[in-house]
Amino acid sequence: MGFASFSVSISGMRANELGLNVTGHNISNIATPGYTKQQVIQNDARYSAMPGLGELGMGTDVDELRQLRNEFLDSNYRQETSNLGYWDVKNKNLEEIQTILNEPFGTGLQQAMSDFWSGWQELVKDPSNLTVRALLKQKSNVMVNSFNQIGQQLGKLQTDTNKEIIARVEEINSIGKEIADLNMKIKTNEIMGDHANDFRDQRNVLLDKLSKIVDIEFKETSDNLMNVSIGSIPLVFGVQSQKMTTKENVPGSAYITPAWESTGDLVTIKSGELKGYLETRGELAQGGFGSVTDGSPEVPGPITIDIDEKQTIPSIKEKLNAILNTLTTNINTVHRGGYGIDSPPTTNIDFFTAIDITKPLEMGNVQINPALFNLNLIAASSNQLNGDSQNAQAIVALETQKVLGPITDLLDLNEFYTDTISRIGINAQAASKMTENQDNLVASIKNKKDSISGVNLDEEMSNMLKYQHAYEANARVMNIVDSMMDKVINGLIR
Numbered sequence: 001m002g003f004a005s006f007s008v009s010i011s012g013m014r015a016n017e018l019g020l021n022v023t024g025h026n027i028s029n030i031a032t033p034g035y036t037k038q039q040v041i042q043n044d045a046r047y048s049a050m051p052g053l054g055e056l057g058m059g060t061d062v063d064e065l066r067q068l069r070n071e072f073l074d075s076n077y078r079q080e081t082s083n084l085g086y087w088d089v090k091n092k093n094l095e096e097i098q099t100i101l102n103e104p105f106g107t108g109l110q111q112a113m114s115d116f117w118s119g120w121q122e123l124v125k126d127p128s129n130l131t132v133r134a135l136l137k138q139k140s141n142v143m144v145n146s147f148n149q150i151g152q153q154l155g156k157l158q159t160d161t162n163k164e165i166i167a168r169v170e171e172i173n174s175i176g177k178e179i180a181d182l183n184m185k186i187k188t189n190e191i192m193g194d195h196a197n198d199f200r201d202q203r204n205v206l207l208d209k210l211s212k213i214v215d216i217e218f219k220e221t222s223d224n225l226m227n228v229s230i231g232s233i234p235l236v237f238g239v240q241s242q243k244m245t246t247k248e249n250v251p252g253s254a255y256i257t258p259a260w261e262s263t264g265d266l267v268t269i270k271s272g273e274l275k276g277y278l279e280t281r282g283e284l285a286q287g288g289f290g291s292v293t294d295g296s297p298e299v300p301g302p303i304t305i306d307i308d309e310k311q312t313i314p315s316i317k318e319k320l321n322a323i324l325n326t327l328t329t330n331i332n333t334v335h336r337g338g339y340g341i342d343s344p345p346t347t348n349i350d351f352f353t354a355i356d357i358t359k360p361l362e363m364g365n366v367q368i369n370p371a372l373f374n375l376n377l378i379a380a381s382s383n384q385l386n387g388d389s390q391n392a393q394a395i396v397a398l399e400t401q402k403v404l405g406p407i408t409d410l411l412d413l414n415e416f417y418t419d420t421i422s423r424i425g426i427n428a429q430a431a432s433k434m435t436e437n438q439d440n441l442v443a444s445i446k447n448k449k450d451s452i453s454g455v456n457l458d459e460e461m462s463n464m465l466k467y468q469h470a471y472e473a474n475a476r477v478m479n480i481v482d483s484m485m486d487k488v489i490n491g492l493i494r
Contacts, residue, residue, distance in 0.1 A: 005477070005481040006478060006481055007058060007059060008058060008059035008477075009059070009474045009475070009477045009478040009481065010059070010474075010478070011045060011058070011059030011060050011061070012059055012060055012470065012471075012473075012474035012477075013471055013474045013475060013478070014062075015040065015042050015060045015061075015062050016467045016468075016470040016471040016474065017467075017471060018040055018062055018065075019040045019463065019466075019467035019470075020464065020467045020468065020471065022038050022039070022040050022065060023460050023463045023464045023467060024464075025038065026038060026455045026460050027455065027457065027460050027464075029455065030455040030457060032201075033205065034201050034202070034204060034205035034208070035201055035455065036067040036068065036069055036197070036200070036201050036204070036453045037067070037068045037452075037453055037454060037455050037456075038065050038066065038067055038068070038197055039065070039066050039067075039068055040062055040065060040066075041062070041063045041064045041065070041066050042060050042061065042062055042063065043060065043061050043063050044059075044060055044061070045058040045059045045060055045061045046058060065195050065197060067197050067200060067201075067453070068452055068453050069204075069449075069452070069453050070448075070449065070452050070453075073445060073448055073449045073452070074204070074207075074449070075218075076445055077208070077211075077442065077445045077446060077449060078207060078208060078211035078216065078218075079211070079215070080438060080441050080442050080445060081208065081211045081212045081442055082211045082212065082214070082215040082216070082271040082272045083271055083438050084212065084435070084438040084439060084441075084442050085211075085212040085213060085271070085272045085273040085276065086271045086272055086273065086275050086276045087276070087431055087434040087435040087438050088273070088276070088435050088438075089273045089276025089277055089280065090276045090279070090280060090312075090431045090434075090435075091428070091431040091432050091434075091435040093157070093161065093276070093280040093312065094312070094424065094427055094428035094431050095428060095432075096157060097154070097157070097312075097313070097316065097424060097428075098424060098425065098428055100150055100153045100154060100157070101150065101421065101424070103421045108146075109143075109146045109147065109150060109320075109417070110414075110417060110418070110421070112139075112142050112143040112146040113143055113413075113414065113417065114414075115139045115142065115143070116139050116140055116142070116143040117396065117399045118139070119132075119135055119136035119138075119139040119140065120136060120392055120395050120396045121396055122135065122136070123136050123378070123380050123389065123392045124380075124389045124392045124393050124396060125389075127341070127380035127381065127387060127388065127389040127392060128341055128386055128387055130375055130376075133375040133376075133378050134375055136378065137368060137372060137375065137378070140351075140368050141368055144352070144366050144367060144368060147320065147324050147363050147366060148363055148364050148365075148366065150320065150363060151317065151320070151321075151362070151363025151364040152363075152364055154313055154316065154317055154363075155364070157313060158255075158281050158282070158313050159254070161277050161280050161281040161313075162254065162255050162256065162281055164273075164277050165246070165256060165258070165274065165277045165278060165281065166246055166256060168213050168214075168273060168274045168277065169244045169245070169246055169258050169274075171213060172210065172213060172214060172230075172235070172244055172274075173241075173243045173244055175206050175209060175210045175213075176210075176228065176235045176236050176241040176242070176243070177241050178206055179203055179206050179207070179210075179226060179228060179236045179241065180236050180238075180239050180240055180241040181239075182199050182200075182202055182203045182206070182226075183203070183225045183226060183236070183238060183239045184239040185199050186199045186200065186203070186224055186225070187223065187224070187225060187239065190224065196224075200224075203226055207226070207228070210228070211272070212272060212273060213272050213273050213274055214230055214269055214271070214272035214273070214274045214275070215230070215269065215270045215271040215272050215275075216228055216229065216230055216235070217229040217230075217232070221238075225238050225239070230267060230268070230269070231267055231268025231269065231270070232268070233260060233265075233267070233268075242260065242261065242262055243260075243261040243262075244258050244259065244260060244261060244267060245258075245259055245260070245261040246258060246259065247259045247264065247266075249283050250283070255281065255283065257278070258274065279309060279310045279311070279312060280312045280313060281312075281313060282308075282310070282311035282312060282313055282314035282315070283311065283314070304318070305410075305419065305423075306423065307420075307423050307424060307427055309427065312427075316420070316424065317363065319416070319417075319420045320363060320417075320420070321360075321362045321363055322404065322405075322416075323404075323413050323416060323417055323420075324361065324362060324363060324366060325360060325361050325362060326403055326404055326405075326413065327398070327413055328351075328352040328361045328366060329361060330398050330401075330403055331351050331352065331395055331398060332350040332351055332352055334391065334394045334395050334398070335349065335350060335351040335379050335391070335395065336348050336349065336350060336379075337379075337382070337391065338379030338380065338381055338382055338391030338392075338394075339379055339381045339382070339383070339384045339391070340376050340377040340378060340379055340380075340381075341376045341380070341381070341386055342374070342376040342377060345381065345384045346376075346377050346379075347379065349369060349371060349372075349377055349379065350369050351368070351369055351372070351378075351379075352366055352367070352368065352369065353366075353367055353368075353369045353370070354366065354367075355367050379391050380392035382394070398413075399412065399413065399414065400412050400414075404416055
């Protein structure tokens with residue numbers, strides 16, 4: 001019975017020593033990102049039958065070093081983090097688009113268009129004045145350059161977004177491999193009887209990071225391996241991972257779409273940063289008027305009023321190209337029917353021409369006709385009479401005419417541009433609000449997670465005192481038993 005008391009005390013000392021070590025480990029990692037608080041789970045040891053005395057307790061056993069996590073909160077956190085990643089990307093890109101358009105601060109495209117029309121109005125008043133003609137040409141160049149610059153900047157944003165998609169695919173592949181490697185480390189350590197909680201923390205940090213990039217499904221197996229899927233296709237299965245690749249969304253296009261390397265099938269992506277980038281970039285280089293994804297001009301299609309949220313930049317380009325194409329082609333039609341003030345008066349000249357004649361008049365492909373270097377060729381007259389401005393008046397009238405095809409009865413060019421800017425602003429405001437809401441939701445869930453999994457210094461100091469006192473008490477019991485055994489044994493010898 002005396003030796004059994006030794007065993008009870010030793011088990012208590014070992015358990016509480018482990019408790020002190022775990023508490024110290026928790027405190028040491030209080031600032032470690034993704035660290036999950038650990039806890040010693042103790043249970044009473046098996047009882048030993050003593051003849052004539054019944055069963056005696058044999059102390060305590062340590063069942064496990066448990067990580068304090070809530071699987072429901074983990075799942076909820078990653079789902080909402082994925083939504084946050086999506087809206088964050090949409091919000092940032094819409095803000096960038098608004099910066100490119102530089103509206104409504106009075107120095108953007110709308111002001112350039114207004115100055116362009118005012119230039120024609122001044123020409124109506126004094127059609128033979130070369131200074132007025134020079135100012136008209138200057139204002140026309142400003143408007144054309146504004147359209148071309150916006151097209152260039154939107155195109156660059158698309159290209160940069162495409163690069164972000166490629167970078168995110170590479171990051172997903174890297175994270176998938178790291179998770180598979182950690183699965184192997186956890187499996188190896190636990191087969192050898194060691195604890196792998198810190199490897200689990202690293203794995204959970206990677207899952208949190210991956211969930212912001214793309215929506216994931218994850219499940220831990222009975223042997224503590226984490227399987228991860230995207231669109232129901234395994235990214236990580238046990239200690240193996242498969243890779244994504246990128247394929248052209250249109251043959252010959254520089255734009256890519258994520259696909260599985262093993263099958264070539266497109267990846268089903270529902271949320272996350274990757275979805276936000278794909279929708280912002282869209283599938284087309286231009287959209288609407290003059291799509292050049294296959295190297296050839298696209299015939300202008302129906303103009304839509306709404307911004308297509310799944311084709312953000314192409315949809316905006318479609319509207320701006322529709323305005324520019326409609327404006328330039330209608331002015332050219334009227335201008336060709338007028339006469340200059342040279343002698344004899346020249347006619348049948350376009351005011352605008354394409355930089356590349358194989359492509360439509362669109363952003364990045366419009367210039368003032370080089371022939372109009374001779375200001376006398378600007379066709380303000382409709383009857384070859386010097387001082388006549390009827391042709392210029394006909395051009396001025398285009399500003400308020402409903403010339404936009406399927407929406408002819410709704411808006412003129414200026415109204416359509418204003419409507420487009422308003423819709424972009426509404427979408428940007430909605431994306432900003434959704435980002436703010438998601439950020440608050442994710443922060444709320446994280447606070448709940450931290451209340452369970454995070455290290456609380458006051459709680460750990462309390463545990464430290466508890467384990468210290470318990471250790472000292474077990475040591476005191478051992479000293480008392482040792483003293484008793486010494487008296488018994490030495491007494492028998494005497």
